Every structure is written in C-alpha cells, then in structure tokens.
Amino acid sequence: MFKLDRKSILIGTSAFAASVVLLSGCGDSTSTGVASNTSKSCEIGVYKIIDKHAIDGGVIYARQNGVYTDYRYNQQSMKGLNYGRPATANEIKAWNVDALPDGTGLPKGQGSVEEGDELFEAQCASCHGDFGGGGKGYPQLTGGNQDKDENGIVKVLKNQRLLPGMAAPKRTVGTYWPKATTLFTYIRDAMPYAHPKSLTDDQVYAITAYILSQNEIKIDGVEMDDEYVLNAKKLTQVVLPNNNGFYPDIDGAKGPANVKAFFADRAKNIGMGTRCMHDCKDISKDGHGKMVAPSVFKIKYEMSDVVPPYAYARDLPPEVDTGLVSKGEKMYNTSCKLCHGTDTMGAPMVGDKEAWASVMQKGLHEVVHNAIAGTGGMPPKGGNADLSDADIKTIVEFMANSSK
Amino acid sequence: MDKTLKTKESTSVSRRDFFKKTASISAVAAAGLLAPATLNADDPAIMHHTKWGTTLGDGCNYHPYGIPSKYEHNIVRRTSALMSSAGDMHAAISMTPLYAQKGIITPNGLHFTRTHNGVAHVDPNEWRLMIHGLVEKPIVLTLEQLKRYPSESVIHFVECPSNGAAEWKGPQFNSVQFVRGMMSCAQWTGVRLKTILDDLGLKPEAKWMLAEGGDGSEMSRTLPIEKVLDDVIIAYGQNGEALRDEQGYPVRLLAPGWEANLSVKWLKRLEFGDKPWYAKEETSKYTALTASGRAIQHFYALETNSIITSPCPEIPWTYLKKGEMIEIQGLAWSGYGTVRGVDISFDGGKNWVEAxxxxxxxxxxxxxFSYMYKYEGKPLLLQSRSYDDSGDVQPTVNQEKTVVGVEGVYHRNAIHTWEVTAKGEVNNVQVRS
Structure with missing residues (x-):
C-alpha cells in the first residue's frame, strides 16, 4: 500500500513522464481525462485524431477533458474576458490599408508611366536594375517571354534545370505574378527597401504603372504609353498573364474546400515517399525523359563563403581590447577585488576617497612596497604570487585613481 | 590528425603543447584527443592543477544576464551570400548550427532568422495589436492586455519553407548547418487565438485571416479560419523569456507546423474576411513553381522530414576505429502531425532499418532519433527517412522531383544523403537520377 503510493508520487513528480505514461493516445478513454489503461494500444506518441484531412493535409488532434496530445490544458470557461478596448473607426481606417484583387481598399490617387519612370530610376533601379531588368542581386521585375502554350501556361515557367545548360524559369511581374493589386500594396508598404512607406499614393500608382508598362501589360486592351495614367479603377482591370498559373483555386466560397481537397491527395499533388524496407528501387526520368537508376552526385562547386567562416575549435576567442577596461582594472578584478571591493573586510575599499587619501599619504612607493610584501591582514601580493612587482604597481595606481 | 597524435605519444606531452594542439584542431577531434584512452602518457589535464581550480571564479553579479562559455564562441548562426540579396543581410537568412544542437530546444541566440527588411526593434510600450474585420467587436490590445489572456506554452519547430532549397539541383554546402539549418524548435508561450476570438465573436462568414507585421517589410499572409481556430498562438514568450527581436519581439503569430513565413513576426494586425488577400509574400514568393509551369499557392504545412546530425560534415567519424560502437542521431519532424518513426539506410536507400x-x-x-552502429571503416551512403501519423512518408529525391520538378524553391523534404568515406569523413552528396 505505502509502496504503491510512493510509486505514484514518483510518477506524478515528473510532468513529462506522467503525461507519456498516462495520457498518450488514451486521454479520451475516461471521463476524468486520465486513463488508467496502459495496454499496448496506448503507444507513446499516438494521439487521438479528430480530423484526418485538415485543410493543410495533416491531422487535427482532439482537445478533450483537458488533454491535447501530450499537453494538458485548462478546461474552465474563457469567455467574457473582455480585454482590450474597441478599435475606433479612425484607427481601423489608419491601419486597414490592404487591398484585395477586386480593388477593395485601394486608395484614391493616380500616377502616369512617365512619372513612374523618373521615380523608378531615382529610387528603384539601383536594386532592381534599369527598367526593372534585374542583375543587381535583387528581384527582377520585368522581362521574360510571356508566350503561353496550348493549355494557357506561360512557357518560360516550365523550364527545369535538370541538366547543365537548361534555362531557369523566369519569375517577373509579367511572367509570374497573379495580381496587379499586390504590386501596388508591395510598393506602398515595403518599398523603397531602405525607406518603406515614404512614397505618396500618387507616386505608388506611378511606379506601379511604370512596372506594368515595362512588362507590356495592356489594360482593357489599351497599351500603356508614357502618358498612361493609372488609378484604382484601372489597376483593378489589369489581368496579368499568369493570373491562372496558381493552384489550388482559393477564390470564392469553395476556396477553402479546394485547398483541403488538394492537400488530401498529397501523393499525387506534392509527392510522397513509400516505406520500402528492402531492395528498394528508385528510378525516375532524367532531363531527356529517359528512365535512369539513381547515382551519387557530389558537390561540384562548394558554397563555402559563409559568414562567419566555419570554425569548430573549443578555444578562447581572440581577445578584443575595447580599451574600456585597463590592464590594472582587470588584474584588480581577479586578484584584489574580493577584499578591496567592499568595506567589510578591513581593507581600504576602492572608491572610498577618505580611506585612499589616508593610504596614499605614505606615498606610492611605500604603498606598492607594502602590497608586495604584505601588510596588516593582507598576504604578499594579495596572495597571488603570479603577479610581478610591476603588476602590483599598476594595480595600486588603478585603485588609487579610482578612489579620488 | 591521429598521426600527429601518435608521434607525440612517445614523448611526453607538455601541458602547453597539449592545450595549443587542442585549441587548433576541430572540436570533435579534440573530444577524441581528450579521451585519456588514446594517450599513453599521463594526461596533463589530470596531472596538473587547473587554472580554474586554483583561482577565484566570477562573482554572481558578473553577468546579470548569463552568456555561453567563452569556449563555445564558434557555435553561432551562420549565413552566406546565397541566403541574402546581393550580400545584403537585411533581407536574409541565418542558419542554426544543427551539429551543435542538444535535445529539441534551440537556444534563443541560435534560433534561425529570416527577415525581409532587417530585424525591427519594436518599443513594447507603443506596440498595439488590432483585431478587426468580420468580428463582432473589433479591438485594440496593448501588450499588457494581451498577456492578461490565459496563456499556453507549446513546443513547436519553426522552419522556413526554403530550408534545403539550395539543394534542388544538387548538393552545394558541405555542412549540416547550411543543408538544414533554416529551422529551430522552441517552447512558445502566448495566447491561443481561439481564446481571443471566442471573446470577440467571430462572424460565421469569416473564411480567411490576414496577419500583418509591423516591420519595414509589413510582411503579411492569409491563413484559413480552420487553422486559426485549431492551434494558432499569438506568442510573446520563447523558451521562458520574451521573444528575441529576431523572432518578432514583442509578439509574433505562431502557426504550428506551417511555413514559418505564416508565423508573422512583429505582429500588428489581424483582419478577418471572406476572401483571400493575395498578400505580396503569397504570390511573388512562397508559391512553389512545379514542372507543369503552374505554381502551388497557399502551401501550408511542412512535410515530414529528417536529417542525421551526427555524423555530419561538422562531426565526422575520422576518430573512430573499426569495431567501435557509435550512435547515429538526428532530428525528424512533420508539420502534418507527429513523427511516428525514422528508418536509416547505409546503402543510399536500397535497404533500411528502423531507428x-x-x-x-x-x-x-x-x-x-537514434541508432547504435558498429563502425566498420567502410564507405557508406547514410540516409534517414521519417514518417508521421498523417500517413506522410519522406520521399526520395526522385519521388519528389517526379511530382514537383526542381524549380519550386519551397517545401523540399527529400531524403538527405551523407557520404561517409573509408576514412570516416562525411560529405554532402545527393542520390538521384
């Protein structure tokens, strides 16, 4: 009886052990939330699943009787807390500036391609390249062939670099982006890179117009020449070439259901492995469409320009002398501070002006000599024989100077 | 390495020599060298008084906020020009040193970082969270008000969907830190978003939530309501302390198991609506272009994945002798659910054993995961393959490539291979066709 009690206490003291032993996969089997059952079906890491096809393709675990997988939670009501305060209409207006593809939320204002050209050259081209053509290490915004195949897919997006010399897919506003409203909010909220939110809405319309024109986008069949003026209404009319290049379809009432169905068939849609254990075959098509067995590919050009450079030694870091701590202070800290850092040890405390004025009346030479030889309750060199006589002088000078 | 040691063994190893040597070679080799069994001479580490045993240590007030041992100064996040824009480190990524990772909690100073406009420093006194849109009562919360809500603490990995993206077309980095270091794992503390929504009243027509950050990039993403009501947390705590600036101080969203990009940092605003927003980071970026020429959007959960962290290029087996036992260990994870098991292959994926x-x-x-292995000094192609309780199994490079191609950038979870040479060196290779 007592032994049993003791055992249960031991289990109870370790929250993790307790949860693994008592709750895993079994937490739903009793009304108290703590199962007494420790049968084999009650495996570690097996948790009660209530939805095998969550929207992301994963599972949703039960939250029942205060148990969620290996976690416990508070089952009491958490309603009516009423924290925070109502947002004012002005506050919502100030922050709710996002814009949807249907134009909801786009601000008033307008800007021409020509104005955008000037702004782009001054504020954007240094990163995104002349005309947004890239080449500076930051995203390329324009260029790329927008021609589509018979299925309406932008051809350059099908490029795969499976073999040397194959071209990369081009991902610019003209070839890849689905929505033009995103271009507007991107520029307004996050650009220019070093000074985000510094452009007026008119300027943002102008730069948006310029980037669209450089991508040879037509709005309602109209080419965007230098004089073309973009505003909210026209921006909403833009249909970018790759508008239909994304899946699953997230729009409309069925959007979430489409996403769920897509991820439910992960093997087909995003690829999945198989748990083969012996003599497994793993062949696939190479860049020419030929079936080939796997082989080992080694690093061709190692990326080794890492920051900071690779280093694995467990040694002392190189000492960086910031000049903030003098040699005297360092030695004082390690060898003298224990007694001289306080006024309770009988030694003159560093910082005590009176005490040090009295000590220094003897003259520096005498004080250093006493410190080397020992004086009163102080052992020679404060007990640290590794210190040289010169070190002691440096330390005394530091202590005296710090107590003036 | 071993050769140098043997020539030294016959003569006495001076203490100074010993430490000099220890310091100049890799930590791992040093660990082997320090093992007394490899030295015939008496070990000076035992035969001499140590400096730390004969001097006074630091006072308890020396570091009011503690720091790692000075000797661990090389265990740091690392980055590379490839992880940035033209070497600019503001829209960039730094990687967790997985070879040094102990257990499953990443120290806050080593948590990987991804920023789109640098690390913002938000004044918590001026921080506000606005929750509005299709809710009965739109509100504004201060940090103190947010913290009044009942808290939850959960341990989740956070992984950039670009983790491993440098390897779609072949191996590039000879380092586990760069092969898989765009992820970390921490205990996050905050408020379950559902707790707040129960209080505010979510309107039934709400289908999507926009989460928006307050940093210079104003990072924003659209999340479906189903996830929001399941396990999304508004987090302000990371491993027992406030979030680090790099992780979105004072408050970030945490969407467990999903692309870290959805766990919006420096959180500022949550808006509920009936349509998706097509925010900037869910169109031009964070969409996975497949070989069909079309791209997967709203790609949420990170697939089951695993990596052997020991051995790895940073922790090779060069110090092992034939017949010695050694633990193979690593990390497995899944954004779909819970890892159910991991298999290990020594022959590049033909045959597998359970770890x-x-x-x-x-x-x-x-x-x-862990597997005790008898080292034979033979070349190996070492792999790990995880599977989870949602039915997901980690694919081979070919299986993944066959469905999505090699240009998707994101969500690469193909089985990884370390080549172990006859000498015990470990190299990053890829088994594919």
Missing part, C-alpha cells in the same frame, strides 16, 4: 525515437514525442515538434 529508435527518443525523448519527447510531440506534434509538429522536433523528434530525436
């Missing part, structure tokens, strides 16, 4: 899981096994969390 043991060890430690805590939690959903959407790093899970440790």
């Amino acid at each position: 043991s899981l060890k430690g805590l096994i939690l959903p959407k969390c790093w899970t440790r």
Whole structure:
C-alpha cells in the first residue's frame, strides 16, 4: 500500500513522464481525462485524431477533458474576458490599408508611366536594375517571354534545370505574378527597401504603372504609353498573364474546400515517399525523359563563403581590447577585488576617497612596497604570487585613481 | 590528425603543447584527443592543477544576464551570400548550427532568422495589436492586455519553407548547418487565438485571416479560419523569456507546423474576411513553381522530414576505429502531425532499418532519433527517412522531383544523403537520377 503510493508520487513528480505514461493516445478513454489503461494500444506518441484531412493535409488532434496530445490544458470557461478596448473607426481606417484583387481598399490617387519612370530610376533601379531588368542581386521585375502554350501556361515557367545548360524559369511581374493589386500594396508598404512607406499614393500608382508598362501589360486592351495614367479603377482591370498559373483555386466560397481537397491527395499533388524496407528501387526520368537508376552526385562547386567562416575549435576567442577596461582594472578584478571591493573586510575599499587619501599619504612607493610584501591582514601580493612587482604597481595606481 | 597524435605519444606531452594542439584542431577531434584512452602518457589535464581550480571564479553579479562559455564562441548562426540579396543581410537568412544542437530546444541566440527588411526593434510600450474585420467587436490590445489572456506554452519547430532549397539541383554546402539549418524548435508561450476570438465573436462568414507585421517589410499572409481556430498562438514568450527581436519581439503569430513565413513576426494586425488577400509574400514568393509551369499557392504545412546530425560534415567519424560502437542521431519532424518513426539506410536507400525515437514525442515538434552502429571503416551512403501519423512518408529525391520538378524553391523534404568515406569523413552528396 505505502509502496504503491510512493510509486505514484514518483510518477506524478515528473510532468513529462506522467503525461507519456498516462495520457498518450488514451486521454479520451475516461471521463476524468486520465486513463488508467496502459495496454499496448496506448503507444507513446499516438494521439487521438479528430480530423484526418485538415485543410493543410495533416491531422487535427482532439482537445478533450483537458488533454491535447501530450499537453494538458485548462478546461474552465474563457469567455467574457473582455480585454482590450474597441478599435475606433479612425484607427481601423489608419491601419486597414490592404487591398484585395477586386480593388477593395485601394486608395484614391493616380500616377502616369512617365512619372513612374523618373521615380523608378531615382529610387528603384539601383536594386532592381534599369527598367526593372534585374542583375543587381535583387528581384527582377520585368522581362521574360510571356508566350503561353496550348493549355494557357506561360512557357518560360516550365523550364527545369535538370541538366547543365537548361534555362531557369523566369519569375517577373509579367511572367509570374497573379495580381496587379499586390504590386501596388508591395510598393506602398515595403518599398523603397531602405525607406518603406515614404512614397505618396500618387507616386505608388506611378511606379506601379511604370512596372506594368515595362512588362507590356495592356489594360482593357489599351497599351500603356508614357502618358498612361493609372488609378484604382484601372489597376483593378489589369489581368496579368499568369493570373491562372496558381493552384489550388482559393477564390470564392469553395476556396477553402479546394485547398483541403488538394492537400488530401498529397501523393499525387506534392509527392510522397513509400516505406520500402528492402531492395528498394528508385528510378525516375532524367532531363531527356529517359528512365535512369539513381547515382551519387557530389558537390561540384562548394558554397563555402559563409559568414562567419566555419570554425569548430573549443578555444578562447581572440581577445578584443575595447580599451574600456585597463590592464590594472582587470588584474584588480581577479586578484584584489574580493577584499578591496567592499568595506567589510578591513581593507581600504576602492572608491572610498577618505580611506585612499589616508593610504596614499605614505606615498606610492611605500604603498606598492607594502602590497608586495604584505601588510596588516593582507598576504604578499594579495596572495597571488603570479603577479610581478610591476603588476602590483599598476594595480595600486588603478585603485588609487579610482578612489579620488 | 591521429598521426600527429601518435608521434607525440612517445614523448611526453607538455601541458602547453597539449592545450595549443587542442585549441587548433576541430572540436570533435579534440573530444577524441581528450579521451585519456588514446594517450599513453599521463594526461596533463589530470596531472596538473587547473587554472580554474586554483583561482577565484566570477562573482554572481558578473553577468546579470548569463552568456555561453567563452569556449563555445564558434557555435553561432551562420549565413552566406546565397541566403541574402546581393550580400545584403537585411533581407536574409541565418542558419542554426544543427551539429551543435542538444535535445529539441534551440537556444534563443541560435534560433534561425529570416527577415525581409532587417530585424525591427519594436518599443513594447507603443506596440498595439488590432483585431478587426468580420468580428463582432473589433479591438485594440496593448501588450499588457494581451498577456492578461490565459496563456499556453507549446513546443513547436519553426522552419522556413526554403530550408534545403539550395539543394534542388544538387548538393552545394558541405555542412549540416547550411543543408538544414533554416529551422529551430522552441517552447512558445502566448495566447491561443481561439481564446481571443471566442471573446470577440467571430462572424460565421469569416473564411480567411490576414496577419500583418509591423516591420519595414509589413510582411503579411492569409491563413484559413480552420487553422486559426485549431492551434494558432499569438506568442510573446520563447523558451521562458520574451521573444528575441529576431523572432518578432514583442509578439509574433505562431502557426504550428506551417511555413514559418505564416508565423508573422512583429505582429500588428489581424483582419478577418471572406476572401483571400493575395498578400505580396503569397504570390511573388512562397508559391512553389512545379514542372507543369503552374505554381502551388497557399502551401501550408511542412512535410515530414529528417536529417542525421551526427555524423555530419561538422562531426565526422575520422576518430573512430573499426569495431567501435557509435550512435547515429538526428532530428525528424512533420508539420502534418507527429513523427511516428525514422528508418536509416547505409546503402543510399536500397535497404533500411528502423531507428529508435527518443525523448519527447510531440506534434509538429522536433523528434530525436537514434541508432547504435558498429563502425566498420567502410564507405557508406547514410540516409534517414521519417514518417508521421498523417500517413506522410519522406520521399526520395526522385519521388519528389517526379511530382514537383526542381524549380519550386519551397517545401523540399527529400531524403538527405551523407557520404561517409573509408576514412570516416562525411560529405554532402545527393542520390538521384
């Protein structure tokens, strides 16, 4: 009886052990939330699943009787807390500036391609390249062939670099982006890179117009020449070439259901492995469409320009002398501070002006000599024989100077 | 390395020599060298008084906020020009040193970072969270008000969907830190978003939520309501302390198991609506272009994945002798659910054995695996393959490539291969066709 009690206490003291032993996969089997059952079906890491096809393709675990997988939670009501305060209409207006593809939320204002050209050259081209053509290490915004195949897919997006010399897919506003409203909010909220939110809405319309024109986008069949003026209404009319290049379809009432169905068939849609254990075959098509067995590919050009450079030694870091701590202070800290850092040890405390004025009346030479030889309750060199006589002088000078 | 040691063994190793040598070689080799069994001479580490045993240590007030041992100064996040824009480190990524990772909790100073406009420094006194749109009562919360809500603490990995993206077309980095270091795992503390929504009243027509950050990039993403009501947390705590600036101080969203990009940092605003927003980071970026020429959008959960962290290029087996036993260990994880097991292959994926899981096994969390191996000094192609309770199994490079191609950038979870040479060196290779 007592032994049993003791055992249960031991289990109870370790929250993790307790949860693994008592709750895993079994937490739903009793009304108290703590199962007494420790049968084999009650495996570690097996948790009660209530939805095998969550929207992301994963599972949703039960939250029942205060148990969620290996976690416990508070089952009491958490309603009516009423924290925070109502947002004012002005506050919502100030922050709710996002814009949807249907134009909801786009601000008033307008800007021409020509104005955008000037702004782009001054504020954007240094990163995104002349005309947004890239080449500076930051995203390329324009260029790329927008021609589509018979299925309406932008051809350059099908490029795969499976073999040397194959071209990369081009991902610019003209070839890849689905929505033009995103271009507007991107520029307004996050650009220019070093000074985000510094452009007026008119300027943002102008730069948006310029980037669209450089991508040879037509709005309602109209080419965007230098004089073309973009505003909210026209921006909403833009249909970018790759508008239909994304899946699953997230729009409309069925959007979430489409996403769920897509991820439910992960093997087909995003690829999945198989748990083969012996003599497994793993062949696939190479860049020419030929079936080939796997082989080992080694690093061709190692990326080794890492920051900071690779280093694995467990040694002392190189000492960086910031000049903030003098040699005297360092030695004082390690060898003298224990007694001289306080006024309770009988030694003159560093910082005590009176005490040090009295000590220094003897003259520096005498004080250093006493410190080397020992004086009163102080052992020679404060007990640290590794210190040289010169070190002691440096330390005394530091202590005296710090107590003036 | 071993050769140098043997020539030294016959003569006496001076203390100074010993430490000099220890310091100049890799930490791992040093660990082997320090093992007394490899030295015939008496070990000076034992035969001499140590400096730390004969001097006074630091006072308790020396570091009011503690720091790692000075000797661990090389265990740091690392980055590379490839992880940035033209070498600019503001829209860039730094990687967790997975070879040095102990257990499943990443120290806050080593948590990987991804920023789109640098690390913002938000004044918590001026921080506000606005929750509005299709809710009965739109509100504004201060940090103190947010913290009044009942808190939850959960352990989840956070992984950039670009983790491993440098390897779509072949191996490039000879380092586990760069092969898989765009992820970390921490105990996050905050408020379950559903707790707040129960209080505010979510309107039934709400289908999507926009989460928006307050940094210079104003990072924003659209999340479906189903996830929001399941396990999304508004987090302000990271491993027992406030979030680090790099992780979105004072408050970030945490969407467990999903692309870290959805766990918006420096959180500022949550808006509920009936349409998706097509925010900037869910169109031009964070969409996975497949070989069909079309791209997967709203790609949420990170697939089951695993990596052997020991051995790895940073921790090779060069110090092992034939017949010695050694633990192979690593990390497995899945954004779909809970890791159920990990298999190990020594021959590049033809044959597999089951590894043991060890430690805590939690959903959407790093899970440790372990396999005791008798070292034979033969070349190996070492792989790990995880599977989870949603039915997901980690694919081979070919299986993944066959469905999505090699240009998707994101969500690469193909089985990884370390080549172990006859000398015990470990190199990053890829088994594919």
